[in-house]
Amino acid sequence: xxxxxxxxxxxxxxxxxxxxxxxxxxxxxxxxxxxxxxxxxxxxxxxxxxxxxxxxxxxxxxxxxxxxxxxxxxxxxxxxxxxxxxxxxxxxxxxxxxxxxxxxxxxxxxxxxxxxxxxxxxxxxxxxxxxxxxxxxxxxxxxxxxxxxxxxxxxxxxxxxxxxxxxxxxxxxxxxxxxxxxxxxxxxxxxxxxxxxxxxxxxxxxxxxxxxxxxxxxxxxxxxxxxxxxxxxxxxxxxx
Numbered sequence: 409x410x411x412x413x414x415x416x417x418x419x420x421x422x423x424x425x426x427x428x429x430x431x432x433x434x435x436x437x438x439x440x441x442x443x444x445x446x447x448x449x450x451x452x453x454x455x456x457x458x459x460x461x462x463x464x465x466x467x468x469x470x471x472x473x474x475x476x477x478x479x480x481x482x483x484x485x486x487x488x489x490x491x492x493x494x495x496x497x498x499x500x501x502x503x504x505x506x507x508x509x510x511x512x513x514x515x516x517x518x519x520x521x522x523x524x525x526x527x528x529x530x531x532x533x534x535x536x537x538x539x540x541x542x543x544x545x546x547x548x549x550x551x552x553x554x555x556x557x558x559x560x561x562x563x564x565x566x567x568x569x570x571x572x573x574x575x576x577x578x579x580x581x582x583x584x585x586x587x588x589x590x591x592x593x594x595x596x597x598x599x600x601x602x603x604x605x606x607x608x609x610x611x612x613x614x615x616x617x618x619x620x621x622x623x624x625x626x627x628x629x630x631x632x633x634x635x636x637x638x639x640x641x642x643x644x645x646x647x648x
Contacts, residue, residue, distance in 0.1 A: 409435035549574035569596035
């Protein structure tokens, strides 16, 4: 809605034990050709640097993994309506409490790689709040590989999967060739990310987006503990 407009949210209980959230605007709408591809990763009608086309793709993945459906209708000049339907649960779901080591994390440096500027900003704040002394960021896999230099390696590399250019798993493979022991925390909004065989290897952990502060702390705390142990073991013995 470049010239302003009305954004309407509706919720309803449907037959068949479903609930629906509908979001409707009266903006410029989409052509049938664009509408057919809106949930595909990296599909975007925006100019370079103005968007990645991952928003609706990630939304679709989250909805599907929760047993829901998403329906999008749109016509040029008549706006867009998105209807998300989920199975109805009989009682509120209780959030799981994670009891893991909390602040502060004993990590000196973390390199966080994500192509979304807002995500990099928020994660930097989260990591520093968690006790990480230095947070370095990269907007692409290519940039991250340039920053991984001998003698300047981070304690943990946090790597996104869906990025233009080199995808996360390919970046990880290149990192492993150069630094086989560097801890890597792999993050993605893809619903099946935790079952990928290529991520089941030493010094690799997986966290699904969206994640909470407690969840990211728990993952990094494990790395911090292992890193501290390695530092003690690898310390050369003193001469007597």
